[in-house]
Amino acid sequence: MAKMRADAQRNRAKVLAAAEEAFAVDGLAVPLDDIARLAGVGAGTVYRHFPSKEALFQAVVLERIEQFAEEARALADAEDPGEAFLDYFVRVIKQASLNRAICDALAESGGHAFKAGAGDGFRAALGELLARAQAAGAVRPDIDGDDLRALIVGCLAVERYSPGSRHLVRVVVDGLRASPREGDVA
Known part of the structure; x- marks a missing residue:
């Protein structure tokens, strides 16, 4: 080119x-x-x-999704992988909720955000943060990347349709945390 x-x-x-x-x-x-x-x-x-308008939309969305991926990659070696993951999860929801295009793209199964492998970097970086947080015992082990995508989309819907309900996103974040094991002091 x-x-x-x-x-x-x-x-x-x-x-x-x-x-x-x-x-x-x-x-x-x-x-x-x-x-x-x-x-x-x-x-x-x-x-x-x-x-086309769709090509422009895709370019805008893919640029933002790549920024999300870069942010996640920058946190890969965070000292506290659990807090790094959970803070990042909330930040993605807050930032994406302000942008209807990103909300629509993330909610669309196999949609604009993930065409031509462009979303692979975001999925991989988010997956790496999740794996590190799980290995540190900070995030429940029964969550995977598909679950995270569904939770992000759900939280975006909460932000979009119930503005000011930030406590509901906090409920989801609390649900992602690993529960204390028997014998652990809470």
Whole structure:
């Protein structure tokens, strides 16, 4: 692939930033013309970089999912793997809940967030944090990656449909914690 001219790179970045902002509020319902206007470019510029609204949506979502993966990888060697995992879990929910596009993508089974293997990095990094937290005895051992995805989607639904109910996410986090074993002092 040929290197883009500097102005084309700037325009692509403006389109992605505008699309992220628009999709965060309206999801896929936002018209491409609105994104072009928000980016300060013409609709043709948007189509030159992204052949469809779905392609633009996917690019925005995949960029954010990759940021989540990078954040998780940065925590891989945390001193307290249990707290690192649980804090990260809550942070993903808080950040994703503010972005309708991310909520929609994570909720969609096999959807935008995970097309073409792009979600593999997120799943792997999250799985690694989970495995370390479980090995440290901080997170219950009967949870796997599929369970986590379902819990994230459920927590996002709580955040979306019951704003201000942060205590419900805390209930889920408490449920992820390993229960004290018999003989342990609580």
